[in-house]
Amino acid sequence: MVRLLRTALVAVLVACVTPVAAAPAAAALPTTGPRFVDIAGSGVTLKANVVAPSAAGRYPAIVFPSSWGLNDLEYLAQARVLAGRGYVVVSYTPRGWWFSGGEIDTAGPKDMADLSKVLDWTIANTATDPARIGAAGISYGAGLSLLGAAHDPRIRAVTMMSGWTDLVYSLFGDNTRHGQSAGLLSLAAQLLGNPGPDLNGRLADFNAGTNIEEVKAWARVRSAASYVDALNANRPAVLVANAWGDSFFPPNQLADLYNRLTVPKRLELRPGDHAIAEFTGILGLPNDAWTSLYRWFDQYLAGVDTGIAGEPPVVAVPHNAAAESYASWNAFGGTPRRLGLGAIRALDGTGPLGGSPTNGWSKALPTDLDTTANGGVVLLTNGVAAFTGERPKIWLPTVDRWRAGVWAGERPLSVRRIRGVPRVHLELRDAAARGTAVVYLYDLDLFGTARLVTHAPVTWLGTTASVDVALSATAYDVPAGHALTLVVDTVDPLYYDENAPGGSVTVAGGSYVDVPLK
Structure with a gap:
């Protein structure tokens, strides 16, 4: 039954994104794909797809891990847009989700090893310039991308949309267990993934309020805030975009990490809840967050001066006022x-x-x-x-x-x-x-x-x-x-x-x- 549900949802996703993606911008390069592939992760097979410029040459690449509960079809519309802009785009379904093998690792060490394997495959099997690789995603894909940049120095730029930086804060902000958001994540894992004993055990402890220190230690391993020194040493360019009202990953944690980063960085906050600010972009429609992604990767991967590096790096869109820009979070x-x-x-x-x-x-x-x-x-x-x-x-x-x-x-x-x-x-x-x-x-x-x-x-x-x-x-x-x-x-x-x-x-x-x- 679960496999039938997954198959049906794949069909729905294809129907939702393909018509929009079929009409890229007039100036876009001709593209291939999507080409569906199996990638050998760290002991598991990962389902993925590739969209790329069709002309010969070397191109910057962007790797998209899919969101919690979704799969590599999630980014089809944007993959077409980005390939038309001159990028190789590899989207993959992380372990434990849909038809990828293994159990959900919740951005743990196995997921980090998988992401490095995806980079290996991308370099070996596509027209990727290995010196110009980025990672991006929404929600789970966002967290995986930023953590990946701390673990693998080949990732030179990141766009993290509606992601987390401190999973302890996300689950236990001010010592309070965030039950409704964790419950929804758990439901998605049961329906669309293979949570396995590790995730099931952590969720059981979380819900019961038992073994809390162990759950927090597990969450710290899965938090970019634990790897700020590695991020600063690897020096990827980091764009963080989120919503004021994100009920999964409230924004205070993002500001804390932003202040600790010494890399090229940008922070954008808009009205909305989790993944809402980026949602229309998933359908290939005009979207401010995705426009920032284009400019960020063009600047730091494609070598195009978009002007974003010289702009005030903190962008705040108030709930009831026009967008504002600031030189720092403290200035905001x-x-x-x-x-x-x-x-x-x-x-x-x-x-x-x-x-x-x-x-x-x-x-x-x-x-x-x-x-x-x-x-x-x-x-x-x-x-x-x-x-x-x-x-x-x-x-x-x-x-x-x-x-x-x-x-x-x-x-x-x-x-x-x-x-x-x-x-x-x-x-x-x-x-x-x-x-x-x-x-x-x-x-x-x-x-x-x-x-x-x-x-x-x-x-x-x-x-x-x-x-x-x-x-x-x-x-x-x-x-x-x-x-x-x-x-x-x-x-x-x-x-x-x-x-x-x-x-x-x-x-x-x-x-x-x-x-x-x-």
Whole structure:
């Protein structure tokens, strides 16, 4: 049954991409393929396809590992475009997926050995110039490409779209297990791959909250953040593109790695969720992220001066403003403005947000009761927002004040430009040894509609008097007359929590949020 499902999905993928790919740009070079091939990986056979310029000569090459749950047909439309631009394009299905052999290695050592074997095959069997090889992909393919550049110095340029750099952060951001995203990855592996005992065991431990340190050690081996020294030594040119609302790989980890790289580098962040910003490009349609990929590889593989090397390397497309460019990630970030949380008013169940933090108050939050404040549904909520331009929203009066703490700020007459990572400090009173809170920053209009700016969970795993949480990086303009509003509760379907049933988390005076404003 699974094999029949895979075969049917192959047919669907071919039907989706072939018509678009059949009409390359007028100035494109004649191309061959796709030619479907078997590549000998490290002890397994990998399914792949090749599209290349048909004229004799040596060309730069780009290797595309497919995304989690997809296969080498994923990039057919873009392979035709890139071959028409003068590249040999080899797309392959990583081990354990679809018809490639072996078990899923989740970007582990076997996957790295396979990628090197794919490079060997590409050099030996195509018109590739071995000094001009790049790697690129979306999601799983993105992570494999960047990790590959750390392990194999033949990769001279990388474009990583909607990928991860720190798998520990992706799974356990602020010590909180990201259950919904991991569950979707697990489902795809069961349906379309061969997860084997290694991945199944890690997922079982993750879901049960057992052997966590072992799972984290396993994840570190599969994180580019663990190999920054190797990346800097190999010196590939690295382009990282992602979305503010990526529910699989939140963007803070990307900024951390970007700051540590000393290679030619570029960071682009756009509205959307995982792989949404690049999706239309998969169909061969015009797409900003893929345009950047063309320019990046033309610059660093084809030897064409596209101008991208001289541009400000940090590009931020805010949720509700025009694209902006900055000389560095630090230049993008605004100046933190501290907004203190005040005592909750009995009249409306809302406290003030602003000024210096005040003491002498507390707010108890039940641990097993949700509210209308939430981060949405993995992929869907922020994905829809990217296409509609409308942020996820709630009507603030529907947030149960017994279940959540709500603090609303002033309504200035000027726009406030949030750029960077808002940081929240919560003082806790008599906190249990283990617990979780979820913090949401909203833009509240005059009619009670609150649009989600950013959010994050935070979990403590030992006795503590306070917690600090870095919300997901964002770029958002709060309109004049709107109030920044902070909501804190203890349940969100996106995450596992560590709260005891029937308990409470008490937030107390001295709490605040630092909002980065330009």
